[in-house]
C-alpha cells in the first residue's frame with residue numbers, strides 16, 4: 562500500500578496506526594525534505610514526487626494494491642491520484658470530506674467498475690460514522706425521505722482541515738433536495754440539537770460530505786448536515802453571506818492562509834485522548850414518522866487514523882467492491898462499531 566501525503570498531520574497519525582496494525586506502507590509526498598525524516602523514523606520505504614508527474618505516479622503505483630490519499634484539500638489532489646489508480650488498477654482510498662471530491666469520484670464509477678478498481682473516499686471521521694449512522698437510520702425507517710445529520714467534534718482542528726475549510730469560505734452551502742445537490746446560503750439554518758451530553762447545542766447547516774455520500778448509501782433524496790459551533794462562529798458564517806465577495810478576494814485569503822500556516826499542526830496526543838465526537842441523526846418519512854439515533858466516537862483525528870487503516874486492511878484482505886463506494890456500502894454498519902463507536906437509538 563502507498564500513503565500519499567504521509568508527512569501531513571493526519572497522514573502521520575495514519576502511518577503510526579498502520580504500523581501498529583502490522584502494515585508496512587510505502588510513504589509518499591511531494592516534499593522529500595519532509596518525507597525522508599518520517600520514513601527514516603519508522604524505517605519505511607519512501608518516494609517523493611509531485612502529483613503533476615504522471616510517470617512518477619504510475620511508477621510508484623506499480624505492484625501496489627491500494628493508495629491511501631491523505632493530501633488535502635483533496636479538490637487539488639484526487640484527480641491525478643484516481644486517474645493513476647484506474648490506469649494501474651490499484652484501489653483508491655482517501656480521507657476527504659469535500660462534496661466535489663465525492664461527486665467527482667462517483668462520476669468515475671463506471672470506469673472503476675470495468676477496471677476492477679474500488680474508489681472509496683471518506684474513510685475518516687468524515688464520513689465513516691455519519692455514513693454508517695445514516696445507513697442505520699434508513700434500516701430503522703425504510704420509508705424515510707428526509708435525513709438530517711449533525712455532529713459536534715471535540716479537540717480542535719488541524720491546519721490541513723482549516724486550509725480545506727478556507728477553500729470553501731465565501732462560497733454557498735449545500736443540501737440535497739429531491740436527489741440533487743443544491744446551493745443554499747452559508748449558515749442557511751440553525752437548529753438546536755441534543756447530542757446526549759446533557760445540553761442543547763446550536764448547530765448550523767454546513768456542506769458536509771454526507772450531502773453527497775448519504776444519497777449513495779441510503780437513497781434518501783433530501784439531506785441536510787449540521788455542525789455544532791460556538792455562537793461567534795455561527796454569527797461569522799451568517800455575516801459571510803454579505804461578505805462572500807470579500808472572502809473570495811486573493812489578498813484576504815492569503816492573509817488567512819498565513820495565519821493558518823502559523824498555527825499548530827493539529828490537536829496534541831493528550832487533547833486527542835480526552836476529546837470526543839458526538840453525532841446525531843434523524844430520518845422522517847412523508848407520513849410524518851421520524852426516528853432518531855446518536856453515535857459517539859473518540860476524537861475525530863484519532864478516529865480517522867483508525868478508520869482509514871481499518872478500511873485499508875479490509876481492502877488489502879480482499880474485501881473489495883469495484884466502483885465508487887461509500888464506507889457503509891463497502892463494509893456495512895458493523896464497520897463503525899468495530900472501531901469502538903457506540904450507537905444509541907432514541908424514539
Ligand SMILES: NC(=O)c1ccc[n+]([C@@H]2O[C@H](COP(=O)([O-])OP(=O)(O)OC[C@H]3O[C@@H](n4cnc5c(N)ncnc54)[C@H](OP(=O)(O)O)[C@@H]3O)[C@@H](O)[C@H]2O)c1
Nearest residue numbers: 566569570571572632633634656685686687719721722725
Ligand atoms: N475525513 C476526515 O474526517 C478528515 C480528518 C482529518 C483530515 N482530513 C483532511 O485531510 C487533509 C489533510 O489534513 P492534515 O491535517 O493532515 O493537513 P496537513 O498537516 O496540512 O497535511 C496536508 C498534506 O497534504 C499535502 N498536500 C496538500 N496539497 C497538496 C498537493 N497539491 N500536492 C501534493 N501534496 C499536497 C501536504 O504536503 P505539503 O506539506 O508539501 O504541502 C501534506 O502532506 C485536509 O484536507 C483535511 O481536511 C479529513
